[in-house]
Amino acid sequence: MKDILSGNEAMARGAWEAGVRFAAAYPGTPSTEILENIRNYEDIESQWSPNEKVATEVALGASIAGARSLAVMKHVGVNVAADPLFTASYTGVNGGFVMITADDPAMHSSQNEQDNRNYARFAKVPLLEPSDSQEAKDMLKLAFELSEEFDTPVLFRTTTRISHSKTMVELGERPALEPLTVLEKDVPKYTMLPGFAKLKHPKVEQRILDLAQRAETLDVNRIEMGDPSVGIVTSGVVYQYAREAFPGASFLKLGMTYPLPQAMIEEFRSKVEHLYVVEELDPFLEDIIRLMGVKVDGGKDVFPITGELDPGSVARLLTAAGAPGADADLLAEPGPGVEGLPMRPPTLCPGCSHRGVFTVLSRLKVFVSGDIGCYTLGAMAPFGAMHACVCMGASIGMAHGISKVTDAQGQIKNQSVAVIGDSTFFHSGITGLMDTVWNQGASTTIILDNRTTAMTGGQENPGTGKALSGQPAAEVDIPKLVEALGVKRIAYMDPYDLTETEEVIKRELAVPEPSVIIAQAPCVLQFKIMNDPWTVDSELCTGCKRCLRVGCIALSLLEGEGEEDTLVEIDPVQCNGCGVCAQMCRFDAILPPVPVEA
Amino acid sequence: MALEKIDFVLAGVGGQGTILASDILVEVGLEAGYDVKKSEVHGMAQRGGGVESQVRWGEKVYSATVEKGEVDFLLGFEMLEVARWIDFLKPGGDVIVNRYRIPPPPVNMGVAKYPDESEIQRLLLTRAGRLVWVGATDVARELGNAALSGVVLLGVLASDLGMEHDLWLGVIERLVPERFVALNREAFSRGTAIGAEMLV
Numbered sequence: 001m002k003d004i005l006s007g008n009e010a011m012a013r014g015a016w017e018a019g020v021r022f023a024a025a026y027p028g029t030p031s032t033e034i035l036e037n038i039r040n041y042e043d044i045e046s047q048w049s050p051n052e053k054v055a056t057e058v059a060l061g062a063s064i065a066g067a068r069s070l071a072v073m074k075h076v077g078v079n080v081a082a083d084p085l086f087t088a089s090y091t092g093v094n095g096g097f098v099m100i101t102a103d104d105p106a107m108h109s110s111q112n113e114q115d116n117r118n119y120a121r122f123a124k125v126p127l128l129e130p131s132d133s134q135e136a137k138d139m140l141k142l143a144f145e146l147s148e149e150f151d152t153p154v155l156f157r158t159t160t161r162i163s164h165s166k167t168m169v170e171l172g173e174r175p176a177l178e179p180l181t182v183l184e185k186d187v188p189k190y191t192m193l194p195g196f197a198k199l200k201h202p203k204v205e206q207r208i209l210d211l212a213q214r215a216e217t218l219d220v221n222r223i224e225m226g227d228p229s230v231g232i233v234t235s236g237v238v239y240q241y242a243r244e245a246f247p248g249a250s251f252l253k254l255g256m257t258y259p260l261p262q263a264m265i266e267e268f269r270s271k272v273e274h275l276y277v278v279e280e281l282d283p284f285l286e287d288i289i290r291l292m293g294v295k296v297d298g299g300k301d302v303f304p305i306t307g308e309l310d311p312g313s314v315a316r317l318l319t320a321a322g323a324p325g326a327d328a329d330l331l332a333e334p335g336p337g338v339e340g341l342p343m344r345p346p347t348l349c350p351g352c353s354h355r356g357v358f359t360v361l362s363r364l365k366v367f368v369s370g371d372i373g374c375y376t377l378g379a380m381a382p383f384g385a386m387h388a389c390v391c392m393g394a395s396i397g398m399a400h401g402i403s404k405v406t407d408a409q410g411q412i413k414n415q416s417v418a419v420i421g422d423s424t425f426f427h428s429g430i431t432g433l434m435d436t437v438w439n440q441g442a443s444t445t446i447i448l449d450n451r452t453t454a455m456t457g458g459q460e461n462p463g464t465g466k467a468l469s470g471q472p473a474a475e476v477d478i479p480k481l482v483e484a485l486g487v488k489r490i491a492y493m494d495p496y497d498l499t500e501t502e503e504v505i506k507r508e509l510a511v512p513e514p515s516v517i518i519a520q521a522p523c524v525l526q527f528k529i530m531n532d533p534w535t536v537d538s539e540l541c542t543g544c545k546r547c548l549r550v551g552c553i554a555l556s557l558l559e560g561e562g563e564e565d566t567l568v569e570i571d572p573v574q575c576n577g578c579g580v581c582a583q584m585c586r587f588d589a590i591l592p593p594v595p596v597e598a
Numbered sequence: 599m600a601l602e603k604i605d606f607v608l609a610g611v612g613g614q615g616t617i618l619a620s621d622i623l624v625e626v627g628l629e630a631g632y633d634v635k636k637s638e639v640h641g642m643a644q645r646g647g648g649v650e651s652q653v654r655w656g657e658k659v660y661s662a663t664v665e666k667g668e669v670d671f672l673l674g675f676e677m678l679e680v681a682r683w684i685d686f687l688k689p690g691g692d693v694i695v696n697r698y699r700i701p702p703p704p705v706n707m708g709v710a711k712y713p714d715e716s717e718i719q720r721l722l723l724t725r726a727g728r729l730v731w732v733g734a735t736d737v738a739r740e741l742g743n744a745a746l747s748g749v750v751l752l753g754v755l756a757s758d759l760g761m762e763h764d765l766w767l768g769v770i771e772r773l774v775p776e777r778f779v780a781l782n783r784e785a786f787s788r789g790t791a792i793g794a795e796m797l798v
Contacts, residue, residue, distance in 0.1 A: 004624060004634065108639045132635075132662075165662035166624060166636040237661075244660040312665045334666035335685050338721060341678060342710035344611070344702035346647040382707060548707050553646055556706040566708075 005169045007162040010133035011100060012037030014140030017172045020044055020070050021095070021180075022062035024055035026427065027456035028074030029109035030163040031102035035072050036459075039469055043174065048459055048468050051392070051427040052077035056084045056099060060153075063097035064190055066180045068144050075103040075116045076391065080428065082119070085153060089123045090200040091190045092151035096144035100156045105280045106308040108160055111372065111391065113306065115281035120155045120258040121288075124204050126211050127155045127258035128220070129236040133167040139220060139255055150207055150214075157257075159280070161237045161308070212259035220255025223268050230323045231272025233265070233285060238309055242278045245315035248325050257285060262292050269294050276302065276318060280309050298323070348377050350554040351529065351576025353450055353521035356495040357419070359550050359580065360502045361385040366415050366509065369399035371429070373421040374454045382551045386419070393428025395420045396445050400436040403443040417509065418445040423453040423461040426476065430485070436514045437486040444508045445516045448495070449478060450523040458526035482516045489515035496521065498583045524576055531577025532593035534570055540589035541567045547581040547590065555581055601632055603656040604759075605664045609683045610675025610748075611700045612649050618773070619673070619748035620651035623755075625769040627655040630761065635662035646703070648679050671758070672726075673751050675734075676700050678712065681721045690727030694754050696734040696747055730754060730796050737788050746785040753789015757797055763790055 005013065011034050015023060023046040025035040038046045045062075049055035052073040062069035073081060078101050085099060101119070104110040120127035128143050130136040136158060143154040188196045215221055230249040234242050235257045243251070252268040254260070269275050277286040277299040286299035302321045303309065315330035348355050358378035361368050362385040370376055370386035371394065379386035388398055399418035406415070420429045425447055436443055453459040460466045465475035479490050489511060493504040501519070508515040522529065533554070543566040548555055554574035558567045570581075570590070582590035606623060610616040620636055627634040632655035639650070652664045664686060672687050674680025674695035687693065697715075704710035713721075722729050732754055738746035749770065756766050767783060774782045 004628065004636075160639065161637060161663065164638055166634075167662060168628075168633070240660040240662070310663055310665065311661045312668075329668065330665060332667060337685055338682055341682055342702050342704045342712065344646070344648045344678070345704075347703050349646070381703075381709075545708060551703065551707070553701075553703055553706055556701055557708040 001171045002168055003171055004166050005133045005137075006033065006164060006166050007130070007133050007136045007158055008033035008164070009037050010136040010169050011140055011158065012041070013169070013171065014137035015070050016041045016044060016174050017137065018096075018141040018144045019068050019175050019177050020144070021067035021177065022046070022059060022069040023072065024049045024058045024070075025072035026050070026052045026055055026077055027453055027459045028077055028102070029456060030104060030158075030160040031072055031074045031077075031100065032456045032459070033163070034100060034102075035468070038070075046468055048461070050462050052081040053084060056081040056088075060084055060088050060097060063093045063095045065094065065183055067095040069095060070098050070100065072100045073102070074110065075101055075114055076110065076112065077101075078116055078119055080392070082123075085119070085125075086123045087192050088153045089125050089204055090192055090197055093147055093153060094184070096147035096154075098140065098143045098147060098154045098156050100158065102163055103157060103159045105159055111389070113281065115284060116155070116157055117257060117284040118282060123153075123155070124208055125153050125155050126150070126256060127157060128255060129157045129257050130162060130255070131236050131239040131253070132162070133165070133169045135220070135255065136162060137169055142218075142220065146211070146214075150211055152207055157236070159237055208259050212262065215256050215259060215261035216263050218256055221261050221264060222253050223264065223271070224251040224253060225271065226250045227325055228271055229273045230325055231268055231275045232278055233268070233275065233289065234278040235285065236280075238278055238280055238314070241309055241311045241314045244311040245327055245330055246318070246323070246325050247327060254285070260285070260288050265289055265292065265294055274298070274323060276321070276323060278303065278309070278314060278318070280307075281305065345380060346377060347380070347551060347553055348374065349525050349576070350552050350574050351524040351531065351578045353495045353519065353523070354378065354448055355550055355552065355578070356498055356501050356580050357446065357448065357519055358383040358385045359584070360498055360505060361417070361419070362549070364502070364505060366417055367402060369395045369402065369416055369418045371395035371418070371420040371424045372455070373424055375419060375421055375448055378419070380551075382549050392424055393420070393432055396429050396432030396443075397435060399443040399445070400432065400439070400441040403441055404439075407442060415509075416443060417505070418443060420445065420447055421454070422447060422449040422451065422463050422478070423459075425478070426462045430481070433482065433487065433514070433516070434485050441514050442512050443514060444505070445514070446505070447478060447516060447518050449518055449520040451520075452523045452526045454523045454526060458523065478518060487514055487516050489513060491515060491517045493517055493519050494521070495519040496578055496580060498580065529576070533572040533575035533577055534579060534582060534593060535572075535591050536568055536570055537589045537591055538567055540587050542587055542589070543567050544586070546586065547584045550581050550584060552581060600657045601655070603654070604671070605669045606653040606671045606673065607664060607669050607683050607686055608651045608653070608673045608675065609679040610649050611679060612646055614649070614675045615745045615748035616649050616651050616675055619752055620653050622749075622752060622766070622769050622773055623653045625773065626761070626766055627653070629765055629769065630655075632656060633659045635659045637662040648682065650679075650683065671755060673755060675748060675751065677715070677718050678702065681713065681718045684721055684725055687725045689725055691725065692728045692730070692758055693722050693726040694730045694732060694751055694758065695722065696751060697731050698735040698747070728797070730758075730793070732789070732792055734789070738785060741781055741785055741788070743781065746781060749782050749785040750789040750792070753786040753791075754793040754796075756786070757790050757793025
């Protein structure tokens with residue numbers, strides 16, 4: 001049976017067909033839908049974890065217990081999970097253990113553009129890279145076979161264009177599995193004391209050599225001979241681009257991109273006149289191939305090290321480097337993009353509970369140490385109220401550091417706050433707050449508790465009282481947790497009440513000890529909260545535009561005949577009736593909905 | 599005979615139904631015997647950003663993403679977003695555009711101006727061989743649901759492509775929840791009627 005699947009759907013299917021029993025993940029674009037699809041297979045036990053490190057550790061535990069297990073995350077999640085990954089490379093596995101890393105070249109939805117292929121070489125584990133949905137499904141099965149055969153975690157790399165493209169897939173079935181009944185203990189294998197780890201390291205090095213041998217015969221690595229004047233070494237989605245750009249060329253298509261098959265690469269080199277390595281981001285393949293002593297006629301001297309490639313750029317850049325045979329249609333330099341059109345940046349939704357907080361923070365002129373989530377949009381116009389954002393959980397530690405050096409000099413005392421969402425706080429904000437308290441900091445932390453992981457589409461988290469599939473679960477009590485960390489001042493505010501929000505933030509900023517402000521209001525998008533729209537009284541509106549400072553797309557300027565006739569109007573379809581804009585109005589021109597008489 | 603390559607871009611704003619429309623387009627291509635790939639970038643679209651979906655039909659499709667200057671059909675769900683994608687259209691390609699505007703935040707805030715319809719028309723005609731304006735949202739609202747506008751546009755596209763309508767209707771019936779099938783059929787046939795009238 002065939003079906004058209006996104007790469008993420010195909011990986012979920014591949015996990016099922018591979019007999020995976022356990023999968024864990026933390027949501028992150030472009031990886032999120034992998035676990036959301038795995039959830040639909042009842043014979044796979046699956047869960048969101050509080051962060052990627054924990055997801056990796058629980059998956060490793062399931063592997064030690066004999067289950068084929070999977071950990072899924074976006075590229076920066078692997079940074080968080082690197083600690084268990086690197087030593088799991090030493091312990092090896094029992095049931096196959098695969099980590100999916102979803103990289104995001106061009107940063108469609110990420111804070112950096114790191115090339116996670118480097119992790120395979122660093123952690124000394126094999127790396128597989130599919131180039132369409134069929135391969136995403138089939139190669140995941142291969143990943144589990146290699147994991148068990150070579151006693152190693154396997155890194156499986158997808159990119160945004162693989163994860164979010166739909167292509168045809170021939171479906172398979174899931175094998176019947178025996179129940180796992182025996183939990184074997186093996187101290188030297190799984191207990192990485194130095195004495196045991198020293199025995200493991202040489203085995204890890206030998207394993208990479210053995211895998212390189214195996215790479216020579218894997219059918220995911222293959223030579224596709226065409227015109228011998230142009231030889232292209234490539235992998236992942238770039239294979240599709242290069243195939244389209246140079247339909248007649250010769251290809252070395254690599255499905256396993258670490259370790260590399262040296263004999264196959266040398267054979268390919270000997271068959272082609274010019275050899276080009278075509279890859280996005282780092283010169284990962286190119287560096288290793290050059291270190292083999294194989295002559296490369298074009299790599300990162302031809303292609304950019306940043307951003308994505310596409311068939312046109314491959315055709316044009318390789319043609320400029322002297323390679324013949326590009327598809328003529330692709331060679332025309334694309335015209336300039338359309339200029340002068342107003343941008344359409346993402347914004348906080350109408351009715352969003354973050355709006356009031358950033359309206360106030362913008363007014364208070366404090367330094368806002370921010371974090372990863374919808375609320376990162378507080379950095380955008382008209383708020384401009386986020387002044388640093390680095391990685392998950394960083395806001396609290398950075399605010400503490402800022403306060404440590406500025407307060408000590410008596411310069412900018414209490415002029416910084418950390419802003420973090422509930423899911424991000426659970427992910428890795430807790431230890432930052434612990435540090436602040438422990439080291440006698442004084443910074444203020446605002447936890448925007450909207451009861452969901454909103455940015456990635458509304459996943460459950462440890463504070464929502466529900467698990468992956470919505471089943472009831474224990475609910476972390478944020479105030480009690482914060483109290484247990486040693487925070488003595490816990491304040492609450494209604495983020496829809498601008499006066500209260502401003503009073504509470506000002507009060508906590510003035511106190512020379514750590515404080516936490518909890519703004520609890522559910523995400524209107526996720527919980528489908530709809531309030532009746534407010535209206536503008538055109539007699540009272542002066543067109544002063546003060547309400548526009550709340551950055552809501554339901555508000556717009558209505559152009560009148562003369563300059564003074566420019567008024568604000570509210571789109572009744574977009575407005576979610578939160579009333580934040582009305583609190584900005586000095587003329588009481590924004591009116592609440594009239595209650596319908598019973 | 600090898601099937602001709604046909605590339606489509608669907609451009610709109612989050613919540614306008616571009617994803618469903620592109621899914622329908624994918625299935626129609628498959629039923630017509632093409633190799634089909636589709637690509638889209640989501641992530642922040644729920645927060646009012648632009649949404650674009652790329653669908654490619656061909657004898658054998660490699661890249662799921664389309665090339666600038668190579669696209670055969672541009673379907674605009676919103677006037678500004680379709681203008682933003684015009685440089686992807688091949689010279690002489692077809693543009694079907696919903697006469698509907700959703701002002702972006704800089705326009706709402708009064709720091710940018712939404713281009714006039716005549717300016718958008720001028721931009722589209724720099725490349726379009728055929729430009730069809732459709733009041734798809736108006737038609738959809740007449741039918742009781744603005745979200746039907748995408749299927750109205752697909753109806754116009756079906757006329758433009760000259761493909762059998764039953765093929766499209768079969769796919770729509772398969773992909774749309776049962777209680778909405780009748781409305782979607784109606785929306786599609788309104789679109790084909792508009793197409794038949796405008797594309798002679």
